[in-house]
Amino acid sequence: MNDDLGRRRLLNLGFSAAALALASCAAPAEAEPAPKTPAAPPRGPTPPAPKLALAAAPAEKQLVALPFAPGSIPGLSEKLLTNHHDKNYATAVKKLNEVRAALAASDPDKAAGYWSEFGTLKASEAAARNSALLHEFYFGNLGGAGAPISPALGAALGARFGSPAALEKQMRGCAQATNGWVVLALDRASSTLEIVQTEGHAGGAWNAESLLVLDMFEHAYAIDYGPAKGPYLDAFFKNVHWAEVGRRFDAALARG
Numbered sequence: 395m396n397d398d399l400g401r402r403r404l405l406n407l408g409f410s411a412a413a414l415a416l417a418s419c420a421a422p423a424e425a426e427p428a429p430k431t432p433a434a435p436p437r438g439p440t441p442p443a444p445k446l447a448l449a450a451a452p453a454e455k456q457l458v459a460l461p462f463a464p465g466s467i468p469g470l471s472e473k474l475l476t477n478h479h480d481k482n483y484a485t486a487v488k489k490l491n492e493v494r495a496a497l498a499a500s501d502p503d504k505a506a507g508y509w510s511e512f513g514t515l516k517a518s519e520a521a522a523r524n525s526a527l528l529h530e531f532y533f534g535n536l537g538g539a540g541a542p543i544s545p546a547l548g549a550a551l552g553a554r555f556g557s558p559a560a561l562e563k564q565m566r567g568c569a570q571a572t573n574g575w576v577v578l579a580l581d582r583a584s585s586t587l588e589i590v591q592t593e594g595h596a597g598g599a600w601n602a603e604s605l606l607v608l609d610m611f612e613h614a615y616a617i618d619y620g621p622a623k624g625p626y627l628d629a630f631f632k633n634v635h636w637a638e639v640g641r642r643f644d645a646a647l648a649r650g
């Protein structure tokens with residue numbers, strides 16, 4: 395058998411190039427065993443992924459501590475970060491728990507357009523929930539000054555945006571345009587990386603996973619920079635914890 399032709403046939407039968415490389419180092423004097431046909435995959439649907447254990451109701455939301463010392467982020471002061479965490483984020487958590495408790499006693503039959511207690515509480519629940527979670531993502535992706543982007547994430551950013559610098563340019567554009575959230579997300583609807591820009595807390599993209607979250611509410615920078623977004627963005631991008639962003643990316647891909 396012509397060596398190249400035989401190699402191509404083995405590869406077609408499912409043998410990996412690595413396996414063939416190993417095989418080529420084995421005792422050359424013996425006859426090469428006839429390749430076995432790989433077993434057919436089992437018929438039927440793909441086995442389901444492990445199921446999420448559903449809870450009967452949301453647990454009381456707990457405050458998550460800052461994952462870094464608030465005085466340790468160059469360009470974002472201790473006062474700013476402490477205020478942001480202990481007041482803005484903590485209020486979202488507190489209000490989420492209050493709203494959910496109030497909803498338990500609110501009558502959906504009395505819901506209506508314009509205003510109703512039930513409808514207002516449901517809108518407030520979405521806003522407080524998103525605010526609490528997005529703040530946790532935001533604080534979680536700060537504190538990594540100088541850390542490199544993982545090869546896998548770097549390749550994905552390059553394929554989608556051209557380069558990490560091009561991603562930053564687009565996120566900065568979104569940041570200048572909104573007073574809400576700017577989120578690099580893995581969009582499962584399109585199987586792509588997308589930048590999501592929101593006004594307020596209640597919006598966002600469904601069926602997408604947050605990878606890199608940027609808070610553009612004034613409370614995220616006004617203590618240090620007044621109304622100037624540019625210097626805040628400089629500080630933010632210098633302090634992105636790319637290892638954490640890469641971990642989120644890897645985890646999202648692993649979930650399928």
Ligand SMILES: [Fe+2]
Nearest residue numbers: 482609611614
């Ligand atoms: Fe915030």
